[in-house]
């Protein structure tokens with residue numbers, strides 16, 4: 001994939017659980033979507049961290065999966081931190097084209113900023 005193709009690829013930043021509405025319907029009526037906390041888009045930043053903590057708490061008593069879940073969340077946090085570090089280090093690169101492409105690729109996963117179409 002070249003950088004132009006990557007820039008033109010649509011992002012999937014609408015929440016898959018509530019289809020971007022921010023609400024889900026329950027037996028007692030509509031409530032804020034627990035996956036995006038009512039925002040309607042893929043959780044990012046602090047919302048993602050809150051959601052991870054909710055998932056950790058919800059499964060803390062499930063002995064069958066708690067170790068696997070903790071490992072998975074640890075790996076998610078570790079990989080996101082690496083991408084943030086790459087995104088940040090791109091500001092120091094002399095190669096502007098490479099820096100732009102790397103920032104775009106990291107942003108695709110982190111969803112820090114909206115992607116503008118050219």
Ligand SMILES: [Zn+2]
Nearest residue numbers: 015018033036
């Ligand atoms: Zn949602």
